Amino acid sequence: MSQKLNENFDSKIVVDPFYSASNMAHLRRGIDALDAGNGVEHEIIEDESKAENDD
Incomplete structure (x- = not known):
């Protein structure tokens, strides 16, 4: 059954750079700075x- 389901999907995988490890680390540093009162x-x-x- 999973084979049949997979045939219906495009084989391309799209990666959203927002969720990259480096961006997630950047967001965590920003949250930590705000939590520390540095905003x-x-x-x-x-x-x-x-x-x-x-116009």
Whole structure:
């Protein structure tokens, strides 16, 4: 049965770089820094290129 199920799927495997080991370590370091009180609050930064394209 699993053979039949596998025939229905594309054989390509897509890897999302967001979940790479290096990015997960980077996110953990950022979370640790925020938990330690080392974050800096700032206003929302607008993407000016998007605003220009909305016209």
